[in-house]
Amino acid sequence: MLKLNNLSRIYQTDEVETLALNEVNIEIDKGEFDAIMGPSGCGKSTLLNIVGMLDNPSSGEYWFNNENIAGYNEAKLSDIRKKNIGFIFQNFNLIDELTVQENIELALLYHDVSASERKQRVAEVMDKVGIAHRAKHMPSQLSGGQQQRVAVARAVVGNQSMILADEPTGNLDSAHGQEVMQMLQKLNQEGTTIVMVTHSPAHADYARRTINLFDGQVVTENVKAA
Amino acid sequence: MYSNYLLIAWRNLLKKPLFSSINIVGLAIGLMSCILIMLFVRSEVGYDQWIPDSERVVRMHTAYTVPGRADLRTVRSAGKVMPAARDYLRNDIEAGVRMVSWGTTVRRNGEGFDDHVLFGEEDFFKVLDLPFAVGDAQSSFSKPNDLIVTEENALRYFGRTDVVGETLTICCFQGQPIELRITGVLKDLPDNTHLNISMLVYMDVALFSSFPGVLDTWNSLNVYTYFKLKPGVVLSELQERWNYWLNNESPYVENARDFSGDDSITQVTDIVKHKFMALHDIHLKAHADAGTMGDFTTLGDEDMVTTFAMVAVLILVIACINFMNLSTARAGQRAREVAMRKVLGASRMQVAIQFLIEAIGLVFLSMSLALVAVELVLPYYNQILNQNIAFNLLNDPALLVSLIAVVLVVGIGAGSYPAFVLSQYMPGHTLKASKSNDTAGSTKLRSALVVFQFAVSIGLLISTAVVYLQTQNANNMDLGYKKDQKLVLGVRVAGDNVESLQRQLENLPQVSSVVLSSEVPSQDNENNTMFTRPGVGDAEPVTELLNYHNMHFGFFEAYEVKPVAGRLFDEAFGSDLLQPATEETEGQGAVILNISAVKKLGYESAEQAVGSTLRADFSGGMTNFTVVGVINDIYFRSIKFDVRPSIYTNVPGRNRVATISYSGNPATAREAIEGVWKEVVPMEPIHLTDLNEMVASQYQQEIAQMRLFTAFAVLAILVSCLGLYGLAAFSAERRTKEIGVRKVMGASVRDIVLLLIW
Numbered sequence: 013m014l015k016l017n018n019l020s021r022i023y024q025t026d027e028v029e030t031l032a033l034n035e036v037n038i039e040i041d042k043g044e045f046d047a048i049m050g051p052s053g054c055g056k057s058t059l060l061n062i063v064g065m066l067d068n069p070s071s072g073e074y075w076f077n078n079e080n081i082a083g084y085n086e087a088k089l090s091d092i093r094k095k096n097i098g099f100i101f102q103n104f105n106l107i108d109e110l111t112v113q114e115n116i117e118l119a120l121l122y123h124d125v126s127a128s129e130r131k132q133r134v135a136e137v138m139d140k141v142g143i144a145h146r147a148k149h150m151p152s153q154l155s156g157g158q159q160q161r162v163a164v165a166r167a168v169v170g171n172q173s174m175i176l177a178d179e180p181t182g183n184l185d186s187a188h189g190q191e192v193m194q195m196l197q198k199l200n201q202e203g204t205t206i207v208m209v210t211h212s213p214a215h216a217d218y219a220r221r222t223i224n225l226f227d228g229q230v231v232t233e234n235v236k237a238a
Numbered sequence: 239m240y241s242n243y244l245l246i247a248w249r250n251l252l253k254k255p256l257f258s259s260i261n262i263v264g265l266a267i268g269l270m271s272c273i274l275i276m277l278f279v280r281s282e283v284g285y286d287q288w289i290p291d292s293e294r295v296v297r298m299h300t301a302y303t304v305p306g307r308a309d310l311r312t313v314r315s316a317g318k319v320m321p322a323a324r325d326y327l328r329n330d331i332e333a334g335v336r337m338v339s340w341g342t343t344v345r346r347n348g349e350g351f352d353d354h355v356l357f358g359e360e361d362f363f364k365v366l367d368l369p370f371a372v373g374d375a376q377s378s379f380s381k382p383n384d385l386i387v388t389e390e391n392a393l394r395y396f397g398r399t400d401v402v403g404e405t406l407t408i409c410c411f412q413g414q415p416i417e418l419r420i421t422g423v424l425k426d427l428p429d430n431t432h433l434n435i436s437m438l439v440y441m442d443v444a445l446f447s448s449f450p451g452v453l454d455t456w457n458s459l460n461v462y463t464y465f466k467l468k469p470g471v472v473l474s475e476l477q478e479r480w481n482y483w484l485n486n487e488s489p490y491v492e493n494a495r496d497f498s499g500d501d502s503i504t505q506v507t508d509i510v511k512h513k514f515m516a517l518h519d520i521h522l523k524a525h526a527d528a529g530t531m532g533d534f535t536t537l538g539d540e541d542m543v544t545t546f547a548m549v550a551v552l553i554l555v556i557a558c559i560n561f562m563n564l565s566t567a568r569a570g571q572r573a574r575e576v577a578m579r580k581v582l583g584a585s586r587m588q589v590a591i592q593f594l595i596e597a598i599g600l601v602f603l604s605m606s607l608a609l610v611a612v613e614l615v616l617p618y619y620n621q622i623l624n625q626n627i628a629f630n631l632l633n634d635p636a637l638l639v640s641l642i643a644v645v646l647v648v649g650i651g652a653g654s655y656p657a658f659v660l661s662q663y664m665p666g667h668t669l670k671a672s673k674s675n676d677t678a679g680s681t682k683l684r685s686a687l688v689v690f691q692f693a694v695s696i697g698l699l700i701s702t703a704v705v706y707l708q709t710q711n712a713n714n715m716d717l718g719y720k721k722d723q724k725l726v727l728g729v730r731v732a733g734d735n736v737e738s739l740q741r742q743l744e745n746l747p748q749v750s751s752v753v754l755s756s757e758v759p760s761q762d763n764e765n766n767t768m769f770t771r772p773g774v775g776d777a778e779p780v781t782e783l784l785n786y787h788n789m790h791f792g793f794f795e796a797y798e799v800k801p802v803a804g805r806l807f808d809e810a811f812g813s814d815l816l817q818p819a820t821e822e823t824e825g826q827g828a829v830i831l832n833i834s835a836v837k838k839l840g841y842e843s844a845e846q847a848v849g850s851t852l853r854a855d856f857s858g859g860m861t862n863f864t865v866v867g868v869i870n871d872i873y874f875r876s877i878k879f880d881v882r883p884s885i886y887t888n889v890p891g892r893n894r895v896a897t898i899s900y901s902g903n904p905a906t907a908r909e910a911i912e913g914v915w916k917e918v919v920p921m922e923p924i925h926l927t928d929l930n931e932m933v934a935s936q937y938q939q940e941i942a943q944m945r946l947f948t949a950f951a952v953l954a955i956l957v958s959c960l961g962l963y964g965l966a967a968f969s970a971e972r973r974t975k976e977i978g979v980r981k982v983m984g985a986s987v988r989d990i991v992l993l994l995i996w
């Protein structure tokens with residue numbers, strides 16, 4: 013599904029140059045469930061952002077569905093992204109002023125979907141993540157786990173085939189963390205590709221492959237036997 | 239999609255009600271001020287444009303500017319100029335009209351009403367096509383003495399407007415009351431005209447030509463002259479052609495040199511200037527061009543209008559800066575929303591449109607508030623300005639369009655930071671960081687704008703203070719005379735009864751003195767005549783055009799003006815009253831000079847002036863005036879103007895007002911005086927005014943101006959403060975977490991306050 017070839021990302025700030033990713037080579041197939049691990053600052057988020065087309069690599073190739081999209085402009089990336097990729101963040105990134113339902117619907121606003129179909133799909137996905145009874149609530153009225161479930165619903169409501177999750181359980185207690193992981197697992201079983209950054213070995217265990225990053229480089233890849 | 243934008247905008251508003259109201263109300267105040275001022279400015283600028291073909295109508299002003307003499311400027315012309323111009327400029331001029339305006343009394347049912355008559359020549363309506371309520375220009379204005387009244391006047395005298403065929407008695411024409419038949423009724427003129435017409439009479443040109451100095455003169459400036467030009471005539475070219483005539487073909491050519499007595503004069507237009515002024519310009523520009531002398535109505539003040547327009551722009555700028563600052567600060571908090579929308583597939587364009595719609599919506603809200611406020615405030619505003627400005631948005635496409643433009647411009651300005659700056663960031667970074675995205679650049683810009691805003695507000699405040707101090711100064715300044723406890727009575731209409739009136743008034747117990755004069759302070763005149771100080775020995779004679787007033791015995795005493803040299807007029811000398819010239823002998827009289835006149839006439843001191851003789855062509859012949867005294871300069875006119883060199887004469891029959899000094903309660907004094915008036919001059923309305931009020935009324939415009947300036951400056955500062963408060967509250971809120979951490983670390987309240995204000 014996607015392939016990174018010698019991909020690097022350098023951050024230029026006023027004084028320092030940070031090599032956040034250093035000649036990374038990774039291939040991810042459809043239906044995989046990957047965990048990315050590594051110490052803080054090793055480039056996990058940077059990698060995820062580039063995979064998610066929220067950021068551009070400094071050099072190297074990024075093949076997505078047999079298309080080298082490295083260097084594509086924002087509008088093009090945005091177009092590919094919204095059809096294919098959903099995001100989940102550690103801090104949920106729900107919009108405070110919108111209700112649960114509206115937050116999920118937001119993901120369909122920029123797709124070409126009629127209002128009635130939007131309503132229907134939002135209702136379906138809320139059922140699926142078990143948040144329907146909170147549809148009219150504001151994010152601030154929900155627990156962290158519930159908020160993350162809303163975020164998951166938002167990530168998949170557009171029928172995205174891949175979910176990128178940056179420490180999705182980082183702000184959650186272990187029970188809620190567990191819940192979210194089971195939800196991701198279920199999505200994976202239904203065919204969604206999942207790439208997840210995590211610090212928790214237990215949560216990494218849900219994945220079939222673990223990629224270990226250190227200082228911007230892939231150091232090991234462990235694939236669990238099926 | 240759009241409903242989502244509006245929804246989120248609305249929720250954002252409600253989420254921070256204080257912040258939102260500061261933002262919206264601040265802008266609304268600014269918009270309201272701006273609209274109010276612009277309504278005034280527009281009304282001032284739009285004078286007389288309602289008159290049909292007004293862009294082709296001009297009036298001729300005259301200035302005599304002889305070197306070494308006071309300039310004489312007026313909006314009027316000499317009587318012979320109009321026919322000459324109409325003939326010489328026949329390719330340019332379609333029609334011309336001369337008018338003469340007279341104050342008069344209308345008699346009706348044994349009562350007298352003050353009124354004024356405008357005598358206009360036959361082509362009046364060809365030049366000024368004023369709309370009729372009853373009748374029309376052909377039939378109602380066709381023969382001498384046809385009288386046309388305005389609806390208002392018809393109502394005043396008859397209680398109805400259908401008054402064609404009725405007659406009015408006017409007093410007096412050549413000493414005789416005359417009856418005029420009404421032949422038409424004019425619609426009332428709107429407020430925005432410099433014309434002041436109550437009764438319009440078809441001028442009997444043959445009759446008027448027999449009066450000296452009206453129609454049949456090249457020099458006396460007593461008629462208003464208006465022309466309608468042919469389409470396409472360029473004013474400056476017309477002026478040039480007329481100047482050519484003045485310099486080469488006019489009767490002024492021969493005597494220009496004699497008239498000026500100055501060899502440096504090479505052409506007529508050096509000393510005689512005729513200026514064609516466009517009708518549209520009269521309200522604002524005639525004052526600067528031709529002075530206050532003799533126009534129909536109080537004119538506008540171009541400087542004031544310009545200043546107000548500038549204030550309006552400044553207030554709008556302040557309010558917009560404010561609005562943009564607050565919106566921008568607030569948008570910084572929404573970086574996360576922007577990023578998230580982009581993650582979900584929003585294009586930059588879509589994000590930009592969202593924020594622009596939101597900002598424009600907010601501005602629209604402010605605008606609606608402002609419009610309601612304008613509606614509520616307008617009556618008071620009109621009262622202060624003494625105006626009658628209408629505000630009717632739906633019938634006013636120009637205003638509507640400009641307001642919409644303002645909404646769009648301010649909205650786009652306020653929305654531009656989130657729309658164009660926030661939207662361009664790649665979302666990845668923003669989303670990771672939980673803090674809001676507020677770049678150093680935007681903060682710096684914001685500070686600069688706040689500084690600018692306050693600089694402007696403070697500037698406004700200072701101007702207000704200056705205007706305020708000036709008017710205070712005008713009210714409290716030593717004018718050179720005492721103006722308290724004095725009532726001024728118009729006595730011209732009393733005719734032969736003046737003396738008995740004076741005697742009876744002096745007998746009132748409340749009244750201490752009644753003195754006569756041609757004018758009292760605050761009443762300006764343009765009586766100028768040439769006074770010559772004959773040369774003595776080697777000295778050259780000095781001739782100056784000087785302004786003169788007529789003061790009867792006791793005037794200066796009543797006003798507590800003391801002579802600095804010589805004495806005041808005194809009946810006991812027997813020689814102070816003018817002995818007019820006869821065919822055989824020159825006239826004799828006495829004058830008092832003010833210090834400025836002493837200097838102007840080249841005396842070395844006041845003492846030197848006393849006892850000397852001045853010669854002038856006065857009251858029908860050469861007259862020798864002995865200078866009996868010198869007084870300090872007293873402010874006859876507004877302190878806006880310098881005191882003119884003035885000569886005070888004492889001529890019987892030139893007195894038009896009486897100054898009554900009284901003691902005790904003004905109301906009682908007034909009542910007693912009115913009683914005497916009713917007995918002595920029963921047919922005439924009384925004109926009795928407090929001198930203090932007359933003097934103060936000279937500054938009415940300044941006072942109105944000051945009030946408005948103060949109001950608008952206060953509003954501007956209020957808006958600035960609201961904005962600053964909003965920004966401060968905003969930054970405090972943004973830093974609550976930091977404050978919390980600092981407090982945990984042991985910071986005192988004082989440290990926190992320091993942190994916030996630094």
Ligand SMILES: Nc1ncnc2c1ncn2[C@@H]1O[C@H](COP(=O)(O)OP(=O)(O)O)[C@@H](O)[C@H]1O
Nearest residue numbers: 023025030032051052053054055056057058667
């Ligand atoms: N926007 C940025 N500008 C400059 N340096 C950055 C930026 N984002 C990340 N970095 C740096 O790049 C490196 C990798 O960061 P990141 O991918 O966030 O690490 P991780 O998610 O593994 O903790 C770090 O050294 C970080 O400081």
Ligand SMILES: [Mg+2]
Nearest residue numbers: 053056057058
């Ligand atoms: Mg990270």
